[in-house]
Amino acid sequence: xxxxxxxxxxxxxxxxxxxxxxxxxxxxxxxxxxxxxxxxxxxxxxxxxxxxxxxxxxxxxxxxxxxxxxxxxxxxxxxxxxxxxxxxxxxxxxxxxxxxxxxxxxxxx
Amino acid sequence: xxxxxxxxxxxxxxxxxxxxxxxxxxxxxxxxxxxxxxxxxxxxxxxxxxxxxxxxxxxxxxxxxxxxxxxxxxxxxxxxxxxxxxxxxxxxxxxxxxxxxxxxxxxxxxxxxxxxxx
Numbered sequence: 249x250x251x252x253x254x255x256x257x258x259x260x261x262x263x264x265x266x267x268x269x270x271x272x273x274x275x276x277x278x279x280x281x282x283x284x285x286x287x288x289x290x291x292x293x294x295x296x297x298x299x300x301x302x303x304x305x306x307x308x309x310x311x312x313x314x315x316x317x318x319x320x321x322x323x324x325x326x327x328x329x330x331x332x333x334x335x336x337x338x339x340x341x342x343x344x345x346x347x348x349x350x351x352x353x354x355x356x357x
Numbered sequence: 358x359x360x361x362x363x364x365x366x367x368x369x370x371x372x373x374x375x376x377x378x379x380x381x382x383x384x385x386x387x388x389x390x391x392x393x394x395x396x397x398x399x400x401x402x403x404x405x406x407x408x409x410x411x412x413x414x415x416x417x418x419x420x421x422x423x424x425x426x427x428x429x430x431x432x433x434x435x436x437x438x439x440x441x442x443x444x445x446x447x448x449x450x451x452x453x454x455x456x457x458x459x460x461x462x463x464x465x466x467x468x469x470x471x472x473x474x475x
Contacts, residue, residue: 279461280461280462281461282461282463282464290468291449291466291467291468291469292400292449292466293466294463294464294465297461297463299461337399337400341461341462344402344405345402345464347399347400347401348399349398349399350398350399
C-alpha cells in the first residue's frame with residue numbers, strides 16, 4: 249500500500265519567515281495530494297491540494313509543489329503569522345487517502 | 358464543501374461497554390469515511406461507509422469491533438464495541454461530497470468525538 253513520509257516533525261519559525269514542509273510517497277499511481285491544517289482541538293481543514301497533472305499551485309501565502317518523478321511534494325508558507333501555528337498533514341490518494349505523520353509548526357511572534 | 362456534525366462530541370465510557378457515534382451531513386454525499394486519531398498522531402482510516410451495503414474495513418480493523426451503519430446518503434454511525442483503554446482516541450467522520458470522475462477528490466472532516474475509556 250501507499251506510504252507517506254513527512255518532514256520535519258516539528259518546525260519553529262519567526263513571524264514573517266517562510267516555512268517548508270516536505271512529503272514523499274511510495275505509490276506512483278497516487279494522483280491527488282491534499283494538505284490539511286489542524287489547530288489544537290479542532291478538525292483537520294483542507295487548505296490546498298494539487299493534482300498529478302499540475303506541478304505547482306498557489307493560494308495567497310501558501311503554495312504546493314509536486315515532483316512526480318521523485319515522488320515528493322512540498323507545502324510552502326510565506327510571511328508566516330502566529331495564526332499559522334498548527335499541525336499540518338500531507339496526504340496522497342490513489343484509491344484511498346494515506347496521511348503523513350504531521351508537522352507541528354510554531355510561528356514565534 | 359459540506360456541513361458535518363458528530364454526536365457526541367466527547368464521552369467517558371467504562372471498559373467493556375460500547376459507544377455509538379453519529380455523523381450527520383447537510384447534503385447527500387457519495388463517500389463517507391471513519392477515521393481514528395490517537396493523541397498526537399496522524400489520521401488512520403478505519404473504514405469506508407457504503408450506503409446500502411457493508412462497510413469496507415482497512416487492515417487491522419474488523420466489523421465486530423467497529424460496526425458501521427449507513428442507512429442513507431446523509432448519515433452514518435460508528436460503534437466502538439467492547440471498549441478498552443486502548444480505544445481512547447478521537448474518532449472523526451469524513452465525507453467526499455463530489456468524488457467526480459477525475460483525479461482525486463476533496464475530503465472534509467467532522468468535528469470529531471473524543472472518547473476516553475476508563
